[in-house]
Amino acid sequence: MKKLFIPMALIGLVGCADTKYYTDPQAAQESITCNTDKFNGQTTCYMPNIMTCKDGNPPKSSLAGCGVPATSMMLKTVYDDKVAVFGLNGYVAASNWIFPYKVTDDAGKDMKIGNTDSRAGSLTKEYLSLELDRKYISDHTQTGIAMKVYGKRNDAIITLPAAYVQGFDSFLKSKGL
Secondary structure (H helix, E strand, C coil), rough: CCCCCCCCCCCCCCCCCCCCCCHHHHHHHHHCCEEEECCCCCEEEEECCEEECCCCCCCCCCCCCCCCCCCEEEEEEEECCCCEEEEEEEEEECCCCCCCCEEEECCCCCEEEEEEEEEECCCCCEEEEECCHHHHHHHHCCCCCCEEEEEEECCCEEEEEEHHHHHHHHHHHHCCC
16 A cells, blocks of 8 residues: 655644634635645645634634643645545644643544654744544534643643534545545
């Protein structure tokens, strides 16, 4: 079986002020951006990031007043004519390192953490990727996705609204994935 690589470089990460918290599945589906690599034939499609504040809710306008640690995550797929890989990519923003070591969803399922990377600045950003299977995405179209990132110093919440997941699921169906 051909192995696909989901790069950790997250092209298209948007600032908090531009982040939308989708309530309309059609708008979420229309927000998806795709690029095909002409050398390997793989197509990468991703959605805009969804911010989650320290309290597990979306920001009112920007990260200011949101509280840290906060998360910024996107649903993403990489596929070709033989295989598709689905995932959740993004980062945890905090005032210091949280050292993420485990991610668990709201049903108690431990998620496998893929590549991690860190960047320090005015906020420390610890990037992570989680591989999801197709069934997991379709199973969460009504509830959305809620996860907790456990860190050695602090924890953070990931919340993706149902409309966002529905938009991604509809897109995948339209592509036969």
